[in-house]
Amino acid sequence: MNAELVGPDVLQRVLTEAMARGGEFAEVFAEDRTTSSAMLDQRRVEELSSGRDRGAGIRVVVGDTTGFAHTADLSESGLLGAARAAAAVARGGGGGVHEVALGAIAAHPSRALVAPGDVDKARKIELMRHADDVARSEGSSITQVSVALGDSTRRFVVANSEGVYASDHQVRTRFNVTCIATGDVGMQTGYRPIAGTRGFELLTPDAVGEAALGAARQALTKLDARPAPSGDLPVVLAGGSGGILFHEACGHGLEADAILKQASVYAGKVGEQVASPLVTLVDDGTVDGEWGYLAVDDEGRPGARNVLIENGVLTDYMWDYLRSRKEGRASSGNGRRQSYQHLPMVRMTNTYLMGGESDADEIIAQTPYGVYVAQLGGGQVNTATGDFVFGMTAAFMIEDGHITAPLRDCNLIGNGPDVLKRVDAIASDFSMTPGTCGKNGQSVPVGCGQATMRLTGITIGGASA
Template identity: 45%
Template sequence: MLNNTLAAEVLGKALSTGGDFAEIFAEDTTSQGIVVLSSQVENASTGRQRGVGIRIYKGLNSVYAYTNDLGREGLLRCAADAAAAIGEKGESRDIRLTRSIAPNIHPVRLLPGDVDGKRKAAALLQMDKAARDYSPEVVQVSSSFSGKWQRVQIINSEGLNVQDERVYVRVRVQAIAASGAENQTGSRSPGALQGYEFVEGLDLDALGRGAAQSAVTMLHAENCPAGQMPVVIDDGFGGVIFHEACGHSLEATSVAKGNSVFCGKLGKPIAAPCVSAVDDGTMPGEWGSLNIDDEGNPTQRKQLIKDGVLTSYMIDRLNGRRMGMPSTGSGRRQDYSYAPTSRMNNTFICEGSDDEEEMIRTMGDGLYACRMGGGSVNPVTGEFNFGVDEAYLVRDGRIDRPVRGASLIGKGHEILWNIDRVGRRMTMAQGMCGSMSGSVPTNVGQPRIRVSQITVGGR
């Protein structure tokens, strides 16, 4: 990590052409991946990323440069390259840095790199076996472990010099069920901002069995019918509907430039009154949590929507300047090769008061979407889509039969008004969210909800 003298010199160089703010993001990350395929370890790899990104603002203009030449000359050249883009001359500034370590609210007991590879492989083989034991129709299983230890240092011209460590672990199991003419898949992939103790606390047999059960169920499912219908979406990864339909459009990345359907809507109703939603970066050990964001600000819990009324956006430093609002600790980036921008942490619809069984019983004919895939959105138009991995047709208020190949589409600002039931028990699930500043870990979550009308893509 960089010492104060060198950091101050690099920041001084960065500001030498008229910039008004400069920041250094230094990172040293070790990651490990192990893949089990065909019931044996197929692949094991280790990678180390080490680099520095330098950012300069001048008003609302920003410049970003990065390098992994970390010698004094390399860093000064990187700063000079960035400074040359921002202007021609400026005054020298005296920068005083105060070193600190971010208070850690996500304790780690076992660094993933300290755990023997054979122990990790054994866990993967256990999921593999559980999936294969579920049914002879399961013809292939792939399972994987990924661990990451990211050390970051964020230093800026306002005097901040803070360090943080993030430890991630995740396992994934995918089962493939085949009938000869067709393949179907099912998967489970829990993860956390925790050490290897998280994996040791998992029910690995249940994960393997669950993946197999989804794949086999879908192998015997009919194609989902197409058209508009009511849909009940289960808790956990079902929260991806809020993430896509609303979350991205509440990021300052879209809002600051007037490119979101939710611009100018603070304090106004944007959803049915039964909908409240939160983005929270402070939940201990959760996949989307952080002590500090990638701009060095402590993460926060933000009430995005309260009883249908929009109460907060998610804001990073630069877009905060554009909006005249403070950062909400939402500046994130995949790694030093990306400039940060506003992103979600753990985003979920809050618990409501509706009965989970009643909402299916009274829905008539429709779809029960029990496991969601990922999705995407165009924040300008609000058009979103997401895939459904496992779904069931509902006939006259009863779950009738499994269907496959469903997707749900709509416009975010319209669909939020069509939520007419919100259940009592909220759970979260893990995803990787891709956007301008790369791919970052986020949790999505919700209780079981019902949408009165949505377009279902099927055949």
């Protein structure tokens, strides 16, 4: 696994070939990914799977046009063929010889302490069984437990015609527990993920047991859930998964591809007060070990901490190579791609709301009536209108400042610029949660974070009047 994917001489020749028809920019991204997954369902080890995918994506930019080709053939002839296919968009032909010279590589070794490949498969199964046991110890109403463990080792090297030459070795590990509780009126689900840009050291018996317990208790609690209310109510979001709110309410709208196409409600708003003064929002690829951590992005740019909103004022967008080139500025390290088969685009890494000074319990105590959301599921946004939704998978009523009845799952819906102004309290109990972000058909791992916070109102999409 430590051999070079593609050597510097080959990269130079391939880049030169890619530029030969008049390209203004060319890039080779070669990747080798190994994955493994295991599933324990109803105490049966159902399936262990292993996968390997390797290949290279080559892009050539001419004016505002990008040509892209990918190949699973990492030989020099395979790469040269892909380079010519990508360069076909340079219709001017000619262009003269542009020799590309690469300097020293910026190499980033794996930061995993225990590489997934070094872990005995029996040990993985033992951990999954432990989670199953812990979940079932919560009582016979837990009728189903399924546990999934997966890891991926992704090595890539990226080089471009401007001399960027970098590699990364990313190891990610995840562990999900899903429980189903059965009661008199049907079934309810509970879910807890553990995920990090780490090796197997992430999965201690304690961490796994805690996730199992959380998933089981969540399902059990929801057995008594009543339909969520319908309409505009104050909402307190627990720390951690609540960060999805900002991911959807403004994160996607701050990605420069949407901005440059005037397809975001935040276009042209740098310097303006777009959120409550309590809001300071950061996207940060350097949070070590988090799900969205990266040493370099998929364009070879170092991961960075970028402040997007400071005390409610919009300070900057997120940028990849292509969009920053158009604006004559530097990339912010947000160029990401699902695999070598995809073009990079502007993506979030770890996006979080900075913690505040309030006390989480006090925020709840000072909310006479509303909804407490303990866990959020996914969400979706229309960046052009700003309307977004996110799902609550564990929630309760707040009555007279106390958390009371559990609520059934539903979506919440709001408009980003409006909701950002409705943040009126942020606590100090910051935490992060992993998620998978989908955009234009590409999925990448991201982190979301925040402390407990309150919105003065947002629409709860429940079924009860």
